[in-house]
Amino acid sequence: MSNLDTLVADTLQTLERIAAEYSPAVFASSLAAEDMVLTDLILKNRLGIGIFSLETGRLHKETLAMLDKVKERYGYDIALFRPQQEAVDGYVTQHGLNAFYDSVEMRRECCRIRKVEPLGRALAGNKAWITGQRRAQAATRSSLAVHEDDPAHLMDKFNPLADWSEQDVWDYLRIHDVPVNALHAQGFPSIGCEPCTRAIEPGEDVRAGRWWWENPESKECGLHVVDGKLIRIKSVAA
Numbered sequence: 001m002s003n004l005d006t007l008v009a010d011t012l013q014t015l016e017r018i019a020a021e022y023s024p025a026v027f028a029s030s031l032a033a034e035d036m037v038l039t040d041l042i043l044k045n046r047l048g049i050g051i052f053s054l055e056t057g058r059l060h061k062e063t064l065a066m067l068d069k070v071k072e073r074y075g076y077d078i079a080l081f082r083p084q085q086e087a088v089d090g091y092v093t094q095h096g097l098n099a100f101y102d103s104v105e106m107r108r109e110c111c112r113i114r115k116v117e118p119l120g121r122a123l124a125g126n127k128a129w130i131t132g133q134r135r136a137q138a139a140t141r142s143s144l145a146v147h148e149d150d151p152a153h154l155m156d157k158f159n160p161l162a163d164w165s166e167q168d169v170w171d172y173l174r175i176h177d178v179p180v181n182a183l184h185a186q187g188f189p190s191i192g193c194e195p196c197t198r199a200i201e202p203g204e205d206v207r208a209g210r211w212w213w214e215n216p217e218s219k220e221c222g223l224h225v226v227d228g229k230l231i232r233i234k235s236v237a238a
């Protein structure tokens with residue numbers, strides 16, 4: 001058995017255990033390469049794990065196009081969770097559409113409105129959630145475990161691809177002919193909101209294109225607990 005076959009078997013076993021022991025469970029997909037590996041495994045094996053995406057209102061058209069590609073390939077509609085319009089309007093009116101460039105606090109407040117709050121609604125009523133995070137993706141993910149406690153959402157959290165390398169991900173996608181986000185071919189290894197994500201140069205860290213104007217230590221959107229600590233979301237008012 002190849003290393004990839006072993007990884008796939010272990011990952012499928014993890015997903016089957018989640019489906020059996022943590023139902024209802026949901027998978028949060030950002031429609032990036034890693035997420036498509038999990039989408040393929042969940043839907044082809046009919047595991048009964050729901051899939052959702054956070055439609056922040058600032059996604060690339062290539063990312064939104066993935067919704068149709070998933071529908072076409074698997075006959076599955078990914079559920080979309082959007083921010084509350086009043087909160088978006090309040091932020092934009094008070095600070096401006098792109099105020100997230102001004103400070104880490106402003107950026108985290110935008111992420112809180114467009115991602116963190118909708119995530120809370122998406123996770124409500126579930127026993128566990130699943131992400132496509134990998135340990136090798138960033139300094140903030142170096143100690144990522146496959147199974148974690150998520151104190152912020154009071155549920156279990158699974159990162160079934162924690163042990164996978166970038167090469168493993170792309171080998172799987174190629175072998176199984178899985179649809180992928182067109183942005184990857186344009187130099188975007190990590191997919192996020194359009195104004196906060198840029199293409200990277202060969203050899204750069206895969207997360208270097210996310211919030212590239214910030215220090216690496218602050219590059220999370222508040223959706224995840226990192227190294228046992230919640231990445232705090234400060235309100236601008238505070």
Ligand code: SF4
Nearest residue numbers: 100110111114193196
């Ligand atoms: S990634 Fe950028 S645009 Fe998207 S929610 Fe965060 S700050 Fe706002």
